[in-house]
Amino acid sequence: MAGSKNAALAIMAASLLTPEPLHLRNVPRILDTALMAEIVQAVGGRSKHDGEGRITLQATQVTDRVPAQMAQRMRASIVLLGPLLARTGEGRLTRPGGDQIGARRVEQHLRGFRAMGAQVEETEHEIIARSQGRLRGARIVLDLPTVTGTESLVMAATLAEGRTEIFNAAREPHVQDLCRLLNKMGADVRGAGTDQIVIYGGRRLRGTDHQIVPDYLEAGTYAIAAAAAGGDVTIEECPNEDLQQALLKLEEVGVQLEQRNRTLRVRRDPGRTLQAVDMGTWVHPGFPTDLQAQYMALMTQAQGSCVISEYIFENRFQHATELNRMGASIEINGRDALVTGPRQLQGATVGVSDIRSGAALVIAALCAHGVSAIEQAWHLDRGYEDLVEKFVALGADLERRPAAVPAGRRVEPA
Numbered sequence: 001m002a003g004s005k006n007a008a009l010a011i012m013a014a015s016l017l018t019p020e021p022l023h024l025r026n027v028p029r030i031l032d033t034a035l036m037a038e039i040v041q042a043v044g045g046r047s048k049h050d051g052e053g054r055i056t057l058q059a060t061q062v063t064d065r066v067p068a069q070m071a072q073r074m075r076a077s078i079v080l081l082g083p084l085l086a087r088t089g090e091g092r093l094t095r096p097g098g099d100q101i102g103a104r105r106v107e108q109h110l111r112g113f114r115a116m117g118a119q120v121e122e123t124e125h126e127i128i129a130r131s132q133g134r135l136r137g138a139r140i141v142l143d144l145p146t147v148t149g150t151e152s153l154v155m156a157a158t159l160a161e162g163r164t165e166i167f168n169a170a171r172e173p174h175v176q177d178l179c180r181l182l183n184k185m186g187a188d189v190r191g192a193g194t195d196q197i198v199i200y201g202g203r204r205l206r207g208t209d210h211q212i213v214p215d216y217l218e219a220g221t222y223a224i225a226a227a228a229a230g231g232d233v234t235i236e237e238c239p240n241e242d243l244q245q246a247l248l249k250l251e252e253v254g255v256q257l258e259q260r261n262r263t264l265r266v267r268r269d270p271g272r273t274l275q276a277v278d279m280g281t282w283v284h285p286g287f288p289t290d291l292q293a294q295y296m297a298l299m300t301q302a303q304g305s306c307v308i309s310e311y312i313f314e315n316r317f318q319h320a321t322e323l324n325r326m327g328a329s330i331e332i333n334g335r336d337a338l339v340t341g342p343r344q345l346q347g348a349t350v351g352v353s354d355i356r357s358g359a360a361l362v363i364a365a366l367c368a369h370g371v372s373a374i375e376q377a378w379h380l381d382r383g384y385e386d387l388v389e390k391f392v393a394l395g396a397d398l399e400r401r402p403a404a405v406p407a408g409r410r411v412e413p414a
Helices: 005-017 031-042 075-088 107-115 147-158 173-184 216-229 244-253 289-299 318-325 355-367 378-383 387-393
Strands: 022-025 046-049 055-058 090-094 119-122 126-130 139-141 162-167 188-190 196-201 209-211 231-236 256-260 263-268 302-309 329-333 336-341 349-351 373-375
Touching: 005 022, 005 031, 005 055, 005 075, 005 147, 005 173, 005 216, 031 046, 031 055, 031 075, 031 378, 075 090, 075 107, 075 126, 075 147, 107 119, 107 126, 107 139, 107 147, 147 162, 147 173, 147 196, 173 188, 173 209, 216 231, 216 244, 216 263, 216 289, 216 355, 244 256, 244 289, 289 302, 289 318, 289 336, 289 355, 318 329, 318 349, 318 355, 355 373, 355 378, 355 387
Parallel strands: 022 209, 139 162, 349 373
Antiparallel strands: 022 055, 046 055, 090 126, 119 126, 162 196, 188 196, 231 263, 256 263, 302 336, 329 336
């Protein structure tokens, strides 16, 4: 598996915490990491990559402002606010753009910064955080676990004076990988992977070498694709421990799984009937919201009806309309989707609204009769390294055709 997109973005932002070089390996070669490298350069750092997933970042000098046109292209840019505030005493960030899958509330980030002594000003288009001198340690209680909020606050706390406690912290694998990286840089971060993270700040951070963890969401996508389309697929370097809820659902659906060390074998006879199984997304270690769309595509091929509940984002069923255009039977009622199957999907021209909906439409197209054309496929390039090539290697009839890329999106993968 390629390196985790979500881990890589936060870890690249952490390069702003030190003037020394950060050498990263297994960075996924996708558009989002390329954009984050551009942002690091835009705020005063340097970026060097070899095209093979190795990147060196060095932020000898750092400015306090992320260029608006860059922040608007990626929602994960919010993680930059903590490092900029802690390093320079001020962070200015245009409200992030990116996938329109629902609100990503930033008030928890900002409340945490205020608790650490920062003054935070919000305008319609911009967030400005300032501190007089160093930030100070604080007790921060998050009302809901937030991945980017936890990451940004942890990074800020590493340079703050004293002890910071973050309660109800996010526990996702990419949060844990960021904390491992920070400790290698000389920070003292404890409790990663639990709902309480404690940071003893004020230490000077240094450069280091770090390998990004494999992407459990990419692995889950290919596992669900194998279940939906049928076949026998072995996923190497698969972080099985991070996928337990998703794998449990696949077993309940009727898929054969073998977990050994860092491999996952997924087997499904195309003639075997899959069973519809209800699912609700939740924060880690619950079922990942970033696999919900793919699971919905799988459920179009299962016998019976099931309810898929999306508890993380309120606008993450946009793929349902496109799946229905292919012949699926999906009814949306608020945060619940009723999926009835199995349905013989038919090839159609469909549009991608975000990274994971794009993956769901690819899975549906693999199950459909006829030819499907997936438009706005550049979304997939934001989150999946060599997706077409990997599916072709598994036997899929899939090809990429030239298409217009929206202005500002033509970025070469790192």
